[in-house]
Amino acid sequence: MEMEIGPGIPRKCQCGALTIVLKSKTTQNPGRKFYQCGAISGPNHVFKWLDEAHLEEFDVLAKK
Ligand SMILES: [Zn+2]
DSSP states (O other), X not given: OOOOOOSSOOOBOTXXXXXEEEEOXXXXXXXXXXXXXXXXXXXXXXXXXXXXXXXXXXXXXXXX
């Protein structure tokens, strides 16, 4: 079974791990929060900016 990561808040990574919220330390996005796979950080694992995920989530809910 393949799990699809749709728009909105990513609660689980496609590898099955729960996502965690971290804070960016890059100079481009200092202090910006993001969702990341709780097990592995890398390609094919969740990485999504929290503000963007929340905007998408709002959009998804608005369409229901
Ligand atoms: Zn993962």
